[in-house]
Structure formats: C-alpha cells, structure tokens
Amino acid sequence: MKAVLLGVGQAGGKLTTAIAEFDADAGYGAVLDALAVNTAAADLDPLPLETVLVGQSRVNGHGVGGDNELGAEVMDEDAVEVLDALAPKVTAEAEAVFVVAGLGGGTGSGGAPVLVRELNRVYDVPVYAIGILPGRDEGTMYQVNAGRSLKTLVREADATILLDNDAWRSSGESMEGGYEAINASMAKRIGLILAAGEAVEGVGESVVDTSEVINTLRAGGMAAVGFASAPAAEDPEENVTTVTSAVRSAVMTGLSLPNATDADAALVAVAGDPDRISRKGAEKARKWLQEETGSMQVRGGDFPLDSDRIAALVLLAGVERSQRVEAFLERARQAVRDEREEKPDPAAAFDNDEIDDLL
Numbered sequence: 001m002k003a004v005l006l007g008v009g010q011a012g013g014k015l016t017t018a019i020a021e022f023d024a025d026a027g028y029g030a031v032l033d034a035l036a037v038n039t040a041a042a043d044l045d046p047l048p049l050e051t052v053l054v055g056q057s058r059v060n061g062h063g064v065g066g067d068n069e070l071g072a073e074v075m076d077e078d079a080v081e082v083l084d085a086l087a088p089k090v091t092a093e094a095e096a097v098f099v100v101a102g103l104g105g106g107t108g109s110g111g112a113p114v115l116v117r118e119l120n121r122v123y124d125v126p127v128y129a130i131g132i133l134p135g136r137d138e139g140t141m142y143q144v145n146a147g148r149s150l151k152t153l154v155r156e157a158d159a160t161i162l163l164d165n166d167a168w169r170s171s172g173e174s175m176e177g178g179y180e181a182i183n184a185s186m187a188k189r190i191g192l193i194l195a196a197g198e199a200v201e202g203v204g205e206s207v208v209d210t211s212e213v214i215n216t217l218r219a220g221g222m223a224a225v226g227f228a229s230a231p232a233a234e235d236p237e238e239n240v241t242t243v244t245s246a247v248r249s250a251v252m253t254g255l256s257l258p259n260a261t262d263a264d265a266a267l268v269a270v271a272g273d274p275d276r277i278s279r280k281g282a283e284k285a286r287k288w289l290q291e292e293t294g295s296m297q298v299r300g301g302d303f304p305l306d307s308d309r310i311a312a313l314v315l316l317a318g319v320e321r322s323q324r325v326e327a328f329l330e331r332a333r334q335a336v337r338d339e340r341e342e343k344p345d346p347a348a349a350f351d352n353d354e355i356d357d358l359l
C-alpha cells in the first residue's frame, strides 16, 4: 500500500521516522513521503523529515505541555498550513494517509483527531490513525488525554491502529529507554503491513494485496497488528507447525494491543520463501484465527520474502470489545474521577457531557 505518513507531536514524529526508515532500509518503497507536525520546535529539530511548526503565535515553539484542548485549538487554527505542506506529498499514487500520534500528551492527542477530520474532508483515500496508548504507569493526565483523544479518533478515522506502550515491555525497563525498542517493533509491523500490499509481481496467486488490507480495515473502529517469526526448514512439509505457531505467537505475544483478540475482521499474511511456506499450515492457521477472533472474515495470503525464516503478520480490525481496550477505558474513567476529585468544580476541569460520555 503506497502511503503518506503524518506524525503529530513528539511520539508521532519519532514513530513516523521509524516507519519511514524501516521501509527505506528494507527497500519496499511503500512509504511515499512523510511529514512531522508539532508545537514544540525542539522536538522537530532532530527529525530527518520535512516539518511544520504550528501554534507559534500561541505557544512560541515551546509545546502545549500536555494540554490537549490547546493542542486541538492550535491545530484547528493552523490546519491549512499542515494541509498545504502535505498536499504535494499525497500524489495520485497514494492509497492511504496515516496520521501517527501519542494519545497521552497534548499536541498529538488534541491535534491528530483534528487533522484526521480535515484530511478526510480533502482526500478520497482512507485516512487511518496510528495511536499510541500510554502505559499503565503513566500519570492521570496521560490516561485522561488518551481516553478523550481515542474516542474522537475512532469517530473521525477510517480505522485506528493502536499501540499500547505496555506491549513488549520487559520488566524493570524504563519507559524512556524502552521507546526506541517499542517504536522499532511497531515500525516493523506497520512497515510490513504497508509492504504486504505491495505484491511482488509474478509471485504466486495467493499474495496479499493492498485491497485486502483496506477491506480488513473497513471493519473500522480500533485495530491491532501482530508479528512473529521462526526459522524454517527447506521442505514445506516440515513447516506446518512453524507456520501455525508463528501465527499463534503473532497474536498471543506479538500484538501491538495485547489480548485484543476479539475482532470483526482479520488478515493473516505468511511471509517467507514461497517454496518453504506450508499451505496446510497456512490454512490451519487461518482456521485457528477464525476461532480465536470469533470473526468469519479472515483473509489470508502470502508475503514472499527472501528469507530462511517464516514470519506471520496479523492485522485485526474491530477490536474494541477486547479486554485490553476495556481495561484502558476503565483506567481513563478512573483518571477522570481522580481529576474531578482534585478539581471539585467540574466546569473547571471538563464539561459534564464529556465526563458522562467517557464514564
């Protein structure tokens, strides 16, 4: 899938860079171009991307300090500047635009839903969001911001792919130190989803193509992406279990939103040397995924790769009923309650409708 990426806020810019670099290093060419937007000049400086600094008249390049209402206002005011910078990048080749943001801060949290809405007005191609959920140890403000932002994003975007900052976090590792590893893991998953749609010409009929990725994401709502790989034998007959366990691991331990296995639609791509991929294994894995997700809409195909490993790439869409999302929303609701206790005058914190909505 030929895609243009738009990173919003600090985390958005960093993850966008990681995805663009993964794609370039692997030579897939699925990322057509990328742009980073922020209210903080210092966060844009290190990025090897074209950048747009917004809200200068309001915050003078210093960021919005976690105030996502201000993040949304500023983005509303300066959306035209962002759209103008993005326009030459969204060429006729583009099949989707991805807006990438951390949902717990201010700029990305408030700004991403505004940009998704505006982009959806302008472009016919799908506009997807990639949203980073704060880890459970992050403070109240992050949870509240993410709860609100997620709700709006899910409404505005064609689908919202979620990355939980608690996914793949090894115990004792600091959040800061872990970002690079988390970003790399997520970049690989997103990069492969984009590349999986870039079917390699002339290789087999069962190759996954872009329309299958788009049709899977048509389930809308929230989505998650998983990956796992294992060494493969040369004889495909010996790789039945290799394929099935790679798919299982991608879902059970390799998902960007852990435990989000209750889905409306799924796509499973078995990546590797086409001569090594076990058809029987792929078929079994697909059946297993159908049972595991409770979805009858499980698409499948190959992703030819020159490798002596077999990998599974799984995209799950419509995962909002899953335990993990419920747990996060409960955290966000609790955070709203805590904030309300700290600020007993509800008008000073949020408007009542919004609280009721979230509760």
Ligand SMILES: Nc1nc2c(ncn2[C@@H]2O[C@H](COP(=O)(O)OP(=O)(O)OP(=O)(O)O)[C@@H](O)[C@H]2O)c(=O)[nH]1
Binding pocket: 008, 009, 010, 011, 012, 014, 015, 038, 039, 040, 043, 063, 064, 065, 066, 067, 101, 102, 103, 104, 105, 106, 107, 108, 109, 132, 133, 134, 135, 138, 142, 165, 175, 179, 180, 182, 183
């Ligand atoms: N996965 C990941 N999460 C990050 C990274 N940097 C920050 N975060 C998370 O993103 C949230 C904070 O969002 P930021 O992107 O830093 O904030 P911002 O959108 O720039 O907004 P302001 O700084 O308030 O202007 C928190 O939940 C962090 O844990 C990163 O590189 N990777």
